[in-house]
Every structure is written in structure tokens, then in C-alpha cells.
Amino acid sequence: MKRIFFITSNVGKFKEVVDIFKKNLPDVILEMYPAEKLEIQSSELEKIALFSARYIREKEKIDNFFIEDAGLFINALKGFPGPYSSYVYKTIGVDGILRLMKNVKDRRAFFRAVIAFCWKGDIYLFTGVVHGRIAEEARGTQGFGFDPIFIPNGDNRTFAEMTIEEKNKLSHRGKAIRKLINFLKLIWA
Numbered sequence: 338m339k340r341i342f343f344i345t346s347n348v349g350k351f352k353e354v355v356d357i358f359k360k361n362l363p364d365v366i367l368e369m370y371p372a373e374k375l376e377i378q379s380s381e382l383e384k385i386a387l388f389s390a391r392y393i394r395e396k397e398k399i400d401n402f403f404i405e406d407a408g409l410f411i412n413a414l415k416g417f418p419g420p421y422s423s424y425v426y427k428t429i430g431v432d433g434i435l436r437l438m439k440n441v442k443d444r445r446a447f448f449r450a451v452i453a454f455c456w457k458g459d460i461y462l463f464t465g466v467v468h469g470r471i472a473e474e475a476r477g478t479q480g481f482g483f484d485p486i487f488i489p490n491g492d493n494r495t496f497a498e499m500t501i502e503e504k505n506k507l508s509h510r511g512k513a514i515r516k517l518i519n520f521l522k523l524i525w526a
């Protein structure tokens with residue numbers, strides 16, 4: 338039985354990732370490990386993820402884990418909140434973003450996720466992106482964070498109106514995690 342840690346304090350993220358792991362790598366035990374994730378300030382998710390991964394490896398003395406950094410990038414706001422999504426969600430929240438987007442015609446936005454996977458002394462990065470638009474009002478009760486206001490391209494529902502399975506098929510996280518899983522299948526074959 339292989340064991341791997343997902344360092345996160347976000348239960349919503351963990352549930353989504355577990356769902357994909359269970360379907361694709363049923364023999365792997367995935368454990369939620371809420372260690373402190375010291376984050377540097379940077380405009381690049383890759384840099385933030387790499388720094389956090391190195392910090393955790395050093396501090397926790399573990400070498401079989403991954404972390405994931407994600408953000409919502411809104412075109413009309415020049416990419417805001419991007420890497421600051423977690424802080425912006427906790428402060429102005431979904432309503433604050435809707436207020437900033439009031440009467441804004443260009444509603445294009447994307448979510449991006451970067452996974453840093455630490456394994457036997459090396460760190461591997463996997464990314465995923467989903468393009469869509471910011472809804473006019475919050476809709477739906479599933480998911481977490483900005484899900485109630487994000488409508489992925491090709492759909493009319495927000496992520497919060499989808500099941501975990503439906504969101505995972507389209508989402509930034511789903512795409513990045515499937516890349517990680519393909520890699521795990523290769524190195525563990």
C-alpha cells in the first residue's frame with residue numbers, strides 16, 4: 338500500500354482530490370496533512386508552490402507529499418485576485434468580487450492550479466487551468482471559495498451548481514491532479 342500526504346487546510350480541495358484518487362489510484366492512501374504552509378508573496382503560483390514545498394520538506398522532514406496553490410484570475414481586474422485569492426476570499430469574499438465586477442462587460446476569468454509534488458529529494462510541478470466567466474450573481478451551494486460565481490466555458494452552471502465529479506472533469510485542480518496521477522502511475526509501475 339502506497340501512502341502520500343496532501344498538505345492543505347482546505348477541506349473542499351481535499352474532497353475533490355480524494356474523489357479523483359479513489360477512482361484512479363484506489364490502492365493509494367491519501368492523507369490530509371494540515372501543516373503550516375508558509376507562503377512567499379509572488380505574482381507566480383509556481384514560485385509560491387515551490388517555496389512552500391521546500392519549507393515543508395525541511396520543517397516536517399517528509400518527502401512523499403504534495404501541495405497545491407490555486408487562484409482566480411479576472412481579466413477585467415488585470416488578473417486580480419490571482420495569487421492573493423485566499424486572502425481576498427477571506428476579506429471581501431464573493432460579494433466583494435461581484436461588487437468590483439458590477440457593470441463590467443468583460444467577465445472573462447480563469448482558475449489556475451499548480452501542484453508541487455515532493456518525492457525522493459526532487460520536486461515536480463503540475464499545472465491546470467480552466468477558462469470561464471464571472472457570473473452576474475452567486476449561484477449554487479456546492480464546492481467552496483469562488484465556486485458560486487465561476488461559470489466554466491461550455492456550461493451555463495457555476496461550479497457551485499455542479500457535483501464534485503462534474504467540477505473535477507472541467508476544473509484547474511482536476512486537470513493538474515490527473516497529470517500528477519499519470520506521473521505516479523509511471524514512477525510506481
Ligand code: ITT
Nearest residue numbers: 345346347405406407408422423426481482483484
Ligand atoms: P491551502 O493553502 O491550505 O491548500 P487555501 O484555501 O489557502 O488552502 P490557496 O492558497 O491555494 O488555498 O488559495 C486559493 C484560494 O482561491 C482559495 O482559498 C479559494 O478562495 C480560491 N480557489 C482556489 N481554487 C478554487 C476552486 O476550485 N473553487 C473556488 N475557489 C477556489
